[in-house]
Amino acid sequence: MMRVSRQVKVGEILLGGGQPVWVQSMTKTPTHEVEATLAQIRRLAAAGCEIVRVAVPDREAGLLLGRIKEGSPLPVVADIHYDYRLALLALEQGVDKLRLNPGNIGPRWKVEEVARAAKDRGVPIRIGVNAGSLEKNLREERGRLASAMVESALRQAEVLESVGFADIVLSLKASDAPATVEACRRAAEMCPYPLHLGVTEAGTAWAGAIRSAVGLGALLLEGIGDTIRVSLNADPEREVQAAWHILAAVGLRRRGVELIACPTCGRCQVDLMPVAERVEAALAQVERPLKVAVMGCVVNGPGEAREADVGLAGGKGQAVLFRNGRVVRKVPESDMVEELLREVRALLGQEAPGNDEGGNADAGR
Amino acid sequence: MMRVSRQVKVGEILLGGGQPVWVQSMTKTPTHEVEATLAQIRRLAAAGCEIVRVAVPDREAGLLLGRIKEGSPLPVVADIHYDYRLALLALEQGVDKLRLNPGNIGPRWKVEEVARAAKDRGVPIRIGVNAGSLEKNLREERGRLASAMVESALRQAEVLESVGFADIVLSLKASDAPATVEACRRAAEMCPYPLHLGVTEAGTAWAGAIRSAVGLGALLLEGIGDTIRVSLNADPEREVQAAWHILAAVGLRRRGVELIACPTCGRCQVDLMPVAERVEAALAQVERPLKVAVMGCVVNGPGEAREADVGLAGGKGQAVLFRNGRVVRKVPESDMVEELLREVRALLGQEAPGNDEGGNADAGR
Numbered sequence: 001m002m003r004v005s006r007q008v009k010v011g012e013i014l015l016g017g018g019q020p021v022w023v024q025s026m027t028k029t030p031t032h033e034v035e036a037t038l039a040q041i042r043r044l045a046a047a048g049c050e051i052v053r054v055a056v057p058d059r060e061a062g063l064l065l066g067r068i069k070e071g072s073p074l075p076v077v078a079d080i081h082y083d084y085r086l087a088l089l090a091l092e093q094g095v096d097k098l099r100l101n102p103g104n105i106g107p108r109w110k111v112e113e114v115a116r117a118a119k120d121r122g123v124p125i126r127i128g129v130n131a132g133s134l135e136k137n138l139r140e141e142r143g144r145l146a147s148a149m150v151e152s153a154l155r156q157a158e159v160l161e162s163v164g165f166a167d168i169v170l171s172l173k174a175s176d177a178p179a180t181v182e183a184c185r186r187a188a189e190m191c192p193y194p195l196h197l198g199v200t201e202a203g204t205a206w207a208g209a210i211r212s213a214v215g216l217g218a219l220l221l222e223g224i225g226d227t228i229r230v231s232l233n234a235d236p237e238r239e240v241q242a243a244w245h246i247l248a249a250v251g252l253r254r255r256g257v258e259l260i261a262c263p264t265c266g267r268c269q270v271d272l273m274p275v276a277e278r279v280e281a282a283l284a285q286v287e288r289p290l291k292v293a294v295m296g297c298v299v300n301g302p303g304e305a306r307e308a309d310v311g312l313a314g315g316k317g318q319a320v321l322f323r324n325g326r327v328v329r330k331v332p333e334s335d336m337v338e339e340l341l342r343e344v345r346a347l348l349g350q351e352a353p354g355n356d357e358g359g360n361a362d363a364g365r
Numbered sequence: 366m367m368r369v370s371r372q373v374k375v376g377e378i379l380l381g382g383g384q385p386v387w388v389q390s391m392t393k394t395p396t397h398e399v400e401a402t403l404a405q406i407r408r409l410a411a412a413g414c415e416i417v418r419v420a421v422p423d424r425e426a427g428l429l430l431g432r433i434k435e436g437s438p439l440p441v442v443a444d445i446h447y448d449y450r451l452a453l454l455a456l457e458q459g460v461d462k463l464r465l466n467p468g469n470i471g472p473r474w475k476v477e478e479v480a481r482a483a484k485d486r487g488v489p490i491r492i493g494v495n496a497g498s499l500e501k502n503l504r505e506e507r508g509r510l511a512s513a514m515v516e517s518a519l520r521q522a523e524v525l526e527s528v529g530f531a532d533i534v535l536s537l538k539a540s541d542a543p544a545t546v547e548a549c550r551r552a553a554e555m556c557p558y559p560l561h562l563g564v565t566e567a568g569t570a571w572a573g574a575i576r577s578a579v580g581l582g583a584l585l586l587e588g589i590g591d592t593i594r595v596s597l598n599a600d601p602e603r604e605v606q607a608a609w610h611i612l613a614a615v616g617l618r619r620r621g622v623e624l625i626a627c628p629t630c631g632r633c634q635v636d637l638m639p640v641a642e643r644v645e646a647a648l649a650q651v652e653r654p655l656k657v658a659v660m661g662c663v664v665n666g667p668g669e670a671r672e673a674d675v676g677l678a679g680g681k682g683q684a685v686l687f688r689n690g691r692v693v694r695k696v697p698e699s700d701m702v703e704e705l706l707r708e709v710r711a712l713l714g715q716e717a718p719g720n721d722e723g724g725n726a727d728a729g730r
Contacts, residue, residue, distance in 0.1 A: 031631035055631030079630065081664050101664070132665030132672075175625045175669060177614045178586060201625045201660065201669055204641050206571060207610050208626070213575045214582030214614040221543060221583050233626035233641040233659075245572050249542045249579035260540045260566045261573070261598035265444065266396035266420030276569050276598040294598075295566065299446050299466070300497030304540060304566055307497075 002223035005194040008124040008167045010051055011075030011096035015124075015169065016194030016226040021252055023243040024196070024229040025236045026053040026079065031061035031068070038071040040236065045073045047240040048255050048287070051227065053077040053099060056086045065093035077126070081133075084110035091117050097169075099126040102156035103133040111156065115165040124167035127156045129183075130200050131174035145174055146182035153187060168193045169226070173200035177215035184219050194226035205234035209242040213249065220250040254289030257344075260304050260311075261294045268296040270314030275337055282341055288348060292340070293322075310343045312336055323347065367588035370559040373489040373532045375416055376440030376461035380489075380534065381559030381591040386617055388608040389561070389594040390601045391418040391444065396426040396433070403436040405601065410438045412605040413620050413652070416592065418442040418464060421451045430458035442491070446498075449475035456482050462534075464491040467521035468498040476521065480530040489532035492521045494548075495565055496539035510539055511547035518552060533558045534591070538565035542580035549584050559591035560584075570599035574607040578614065585615040619654030622709075625669050625676075626659045633661040635679030640702055647706055653713060657705070658687075675708045677701055688712065 007017030015022060025044050029036040031054050041052050052074045056062050062078075069076045077097040078090035082104050090098060091114075098118060105111055118125050129152045131145055149172040157168050170193045172183035180199050188195060199215040202208035212230045219225050230242040247253040261276040262268070276294045283292065293311035295301035302320065305311025311322040319336040321328040323343050331339040372382030380387060390409050394401040396419050406417050417439045421427050427443075434441045442462040443455035447469050455463060456479075463483060470476055483490050494517045496510055514537040522533050535558045537548035545564050553560060564580040567573035577595045584590050595607040612618040626641040627633070641659045648657065658676035660666035667685065670676025676687040684701040686693040688708055696704040 026628065026630050028629045028633070029631060037631070053630075057632035061631065081632075104664070130665050130668075132660075132668030134668070175672075176616070177582070178616045181586065201627045201658070201665065203624045203626050204645050206574065207624060207645070208628075209571065209575050210578040210607060210610040211614040213578035214586070214611060217542070217579030218583045218586050221546065221579075231628035233628055233638055236628075239628070242575060245575040246579060249576040251541070251543045259568045259572060261568050262566045263391065263573075263596035263598055263601075263604070264393045265391050265418075266394060266402070266426065267422035267446075268393070273598055280569050280572070293566070295497075299469070300495050300566065303495075303497030303499070307540075 003188050005226055006166070006192040008169060008194060009122070010077070010124060013051060013075055019226070021220065021225055021247060022050045022227040023048055023240055023247070024051045024053060024077075024227055025049045025239045025243075026055070026229065028236055031055055031057065032064060034064050034067050034071075037068055041068075041072050041074060044236055044240055047237040048244050049074060049236075049240045051075050051077060051097075053079050053229075055079045056090055059086065059089065062086050062089035062093065065090050065095055069094050069096070080105075084114050087114040088117055091121055091123060095123065097124050097126060099128045100156070101128055101130065101133055102152050103130065108159055111159045112163050115160045115163045118167070119163070119165045122167070124169055125160060125165070126169040126171060126196055127153050127160070128171045128196070129153045129173065131176070131179065132200070145176065145179045146186065149174065149179070149183040150186045150190065154191060157191065157193065169196050170194075171196040171198060173198045175199065175201040177211055180215045181218050184224055185222070188224045195224060196227045196229065197225040198229045198231055200231050202231050203233060205232050205238050208232040208234070209238075209245075212242060213246050216246050217250055220246070220252060256286050256288070257283040257290050257292050259292050259294065260308055262296045262300065262304070264296050267299070269316050270296045270319070270333060272296040272314065278337055279340060283344060286344075286348065290344065290347070292344065294340070310340060310347060312340045368553050370591055371531070371557040373534060373559060374487070375442070375489060378416060378440055384591070386585065386590055386612060387415045387592040388413055388605055388612070389416040389418065389592055390414045390604045390608075391420070391594065393601055396420055396422065397429060399429050399432050399436070402433055406433075406437050406439060409601055409605055412602040413609050414439060414601075414605045416440050416442060416462075418444050418594075420444045421455055424451065424454065427451050427454035427458065430455050430460055434459050434461070445470075449479050452479040453482055456486055456488060460488065462489050462491060464493045465521070466493050466495065466498055467517050468495065473524055476524045477528050480525045480528045483532070484528070484530045487532070489534055490525060490530070491534040491536060491561055492518050492525075493536045493561070494518045494538065496541070496544065497566070510541065510544045511551065514539065514544070514548040515551045515555065519556060522556065522558065534561050535559075536561040536563060538563045540564065540566040542576055545580045546583050549589055550587070553589045560589060561592045561594065562590040563594045563596055565596050567596050568598060570597050570603050573597040573599070574603075574610075577607060578611050581611050582615055585611070585617060621651050621653070622648040622655050622657050624657050624659065625673055627661045627665065627669070629661050632664070634681050635661045635684070635698060637661040637679065643702055644705060648709060651709075651713065655709065655712070657709065659705070675705060675712060677705045
C-alpha cells in the first residue's frame, strides 16, 4: 500500500523510492551565526535529525552556507524565498538541496535559471507550498485550499520539468491538518515525486505536536510521505523527537524508548505518574528502539508489560518485572524504578549493577 | 462520509447517531475518596470533559457511586472489571453507563444478568476491549491483534443482544495505534454501535498525546468515532485538553484558543517562542473557539495572520495586528503581546483597556 515515489539524492541520503521516511528539522539560530547554527545542527543530529534546513534570508547568509555545509554532519537544505539569486548562491556554496517557495519566487525565467543550475550540480529542489504564502492569483481564483496548493506545486513542477529537471520533491503544508492531508493525497496521486510532509505553523510544543500527529499520522498510515518535518514553536530538538514519536506511532520506524504507560485510575495502587516521567527521562538518550511498559494494576498491566521488551506491572507494595515476555522477578515498590532501569541497561548490554543512575533511584514510594 | 451509528443515551447526553463526538476522561483519585473524586470531576468539567468514568475496584467503591453520581455535573460511567456483581451494584447506585471488559467478566450468564438489569434501567453498556486484557482463548487462537479485538467485542455484543439488549457502545483499544485504527475500522463496518475511541496506555503527556493523535485522528478523519478518551499518564485535565486539540485538528469541534504559531527559523526577526507560550497561557481559560496566529516574519506571517480571528505578524521591531482578516494597526514589538491580548478580549466582548493581564504584558523581548 506504500506509495513508491521517484528517488532523489540529498547529499548521501536517498529520498523516496521505498527508502525510510527521513526525519528533518530546521535551524532556528540566525544563519549568519555559523558556530551557533552548526552547534544546533549537531544537537539536532544527536536527537535523530537526518536532514537539516537553514534559512537564507539574505546574501550575507548565503555566503556562509559553504562553511555550514562543511561543518554539518547532516545534508544541508537551503530555504529560499523571494530572491532566486539566493538559490543560485546556495548552489555555488555546495548545499545538498534547495527549497523554493513557488508563492514568492516570481517569474518563470528565474525558476528556470535556478533549475538549470541545480541540474548541473545534481542537486534536488523541493517545491515547498505553504497555504500562508500561496501565489496571489491562486488564492483568489480557487475556493478550496487543498486544490490551490496542489495546483501551485504542480505548476511549479512543470516549470522545472520544462528545462529537463526531474529531481523534484514536493511539500504542501497548511496549518489546517485536513487541508494538508487532502492536498498531499491528491499530489500523491497526480505526480511521481517524493513528498515532504508537514503541518505548518502547527503551534506550541504540545498542541503543535498533536496537530502534526493528526495530519502526518493519517498520511503515513496511508503509505504517503518520504520525509517529515514537524514544525513547532519550540526548540528544534522537540521537532525531531515529535517526528520520531509519530513514526513510531504509525509503526514505520523506531528510535529510542517507546514508553507504554497506563493512565492510572481509581484502581491504581501505585503512584505511577512520577515513575513514568522518571523512566522516560532516565532513558531519553537511548537510541536503540525499545518498548518499555510501566503499568499500575492487574487489569491490563501484565498483558501490556509482557508485550514490551522490558515491563513493570505494579501492585500492592510490589511490582512484577518482565523482560522479553517473561517474568524476571518481583521487586518491592520502593525499588521498582531502579530495577526497571537495571533491566533495560542489561538488555542494552551495559553493565547492570551499581552504576550511577540505578544507584540513586528511590522512586515509586 | 461520517458513519452514523445507532444512538444511545448516557444521562442527558445523546451518544452516536450523528451527535457531536463527545470528550471523555476518567478520574484518577481513589474512588473511595468521594470528595476528591468529585473535585476532580468538577475540574474535568471545567476543562471541557463531557462524560466521566470512575473505576469501581470493589464493593466499598461501588456503594459510593450514588453519592458521586449525585454530586457530579457530568454523566457518570462505572468502570467494571472481574466482578459482575459490581456492575449490578453500580446500576442500583444510578450510574449513567457501564463499561464492561469482556476479557475478564467471566461466564455468559453473568454478562446476561448485567444486561437484563441495565435494560430495566435504560442504561447503556460499553463493551471495552483492551489488547492488554483480551480473553485468553482469543489471544491464543488469533495471530492478529485487531481481528482478536473485534471478535472479542462482537462476541460480547452477541451475548447482550441475546437478552434483547441493544444500547451498546464498543471500544477497541491497543497501545499500538495502527492496530487500534484497524480494529475500529472493522468494527465500524461490522456493527451499528457507536464507537468510543482511544489508544490505551499511550504514555506520558507529550508522547502519549502524539500517539493518541495519530490513532484517533486517522479514525475521526474517516468519520469514525462517537466519543473519545485520550489516555495519558498525566493529570486528567491534560487528557481533556489533548482530546479537544485532536477534535480541533481534524476540524470536527473547537473549544478555546487554537494557536497558529510559526516554528521560527533563521529569518525570524522576533523572539517568538516566549510570545507564543505567553499568549497560549494567557488565553488558556477561554472556552469560545478562537483562532489566534502568532507569526515571526513576512513569508507566511501576513497570510496566516489574516486567516485567524486575531493575528500578529512580527517584523523589524514592530508587529502588524490583524483582526478578522483586516489590519488593525501596527504596534511596537515591546507591546505586541499586550496588544494582541487586548484585541482578543475586545473580540470576546470583554473590556479592553487597562485590565490586569494586558497592563502587565511586557513581552516581545
